[in-house]
Amino acid sequence: MTRNAKINTLLLFLVAALAVLPLALGLGDDKEEPFAGADAQAESAITELKPDYKPWFSPLYExxxxxxxxxxxxxxxxxxxxxxxxxxxxxxxxxxxxxxxxxxxxxxxxxxxxxxxxxxxxx
The missing domain is CATH 1.20.5 (Single alpha-helices involved in coiled-coils or other helix-helix interfaces)
Known part of the structure; x- marks a missing residue:
């Protein structure tokens, strides 16, 4: 196996580990939506800190x-x-x-x- 093939194989295993480890370790199980996007997490944090916050803009399409x-x-x-x-x-x-x-x-x-x-x- 060449050096490049070894590096590519190692990188492939690292990417697979990054995808599988959070699922295998149960990270986020305590949350209602464990894999919610950053937008949803930011929105929930803002409403938690300041419940009367009104967004400046609304989406064009919901x-x-x-x-x-x-x-x-x-x-x-x-x-x-x-x-x-x-x-x-x-x-x-x-x-x-x-x-x-x-x-x-x-x-x-x-x-x-x-x-x-x-x-x-x-x-």
């Missing part, structure tokens, strides 16, 4: 339930991941295409082939 809100958040995350994956794929494809074009222009023996059109500096 989902009918928590499940719909979670589904919309997952959809947003998936779309963002898709856009990033597309961008990095296009970048890698362009880089590979340029490398193939440079290799083809160099010719089979590695030297510049004479069949290429002359550039502005050569003419």
């Amino acid at each position: 989902p009918p339930s928590g499940e719909v809100e979670s589904a919309l958040f997952a959809l947003q995350a998936a779309l963002g991941a898709g856009v990033l994956a597309y961008y990095f794929g296009v970048r890698k494809g362009r880089r590979q295409g340029l490398a193939q074009a440079a290799a083809a222009a160099a010719g089979p023996d590695g030297s510049a082939s004479g069949s290429a059109a002359p550039t502005a500096a050569e003419s």
Whole structure:
């Protein structure tokens, strides 16, 4: 196993441990919603400290339930991941295409082939 493979395997185990350990150790079992988002936790802390607090703004769209809100958040995350994956794929494809074009222009023996059109500096 190469050094990079060992590092990748170790990182994979660490990520899995970060995901599984809170569930296995029962962290958050004493709470009503153990895995509530930061927004919900902040809202409950604010109403606990100052019950008459009125928010400055209201949301543009309030989902009918928590499940719909979670589904919309997952959809947003998936779309963002898709856009990033597309961008990095296009970048890698362009880089590979340029490398193939440079290799083809160099010719089979590695030297510049004479069949290429002359550039502005050569003419």
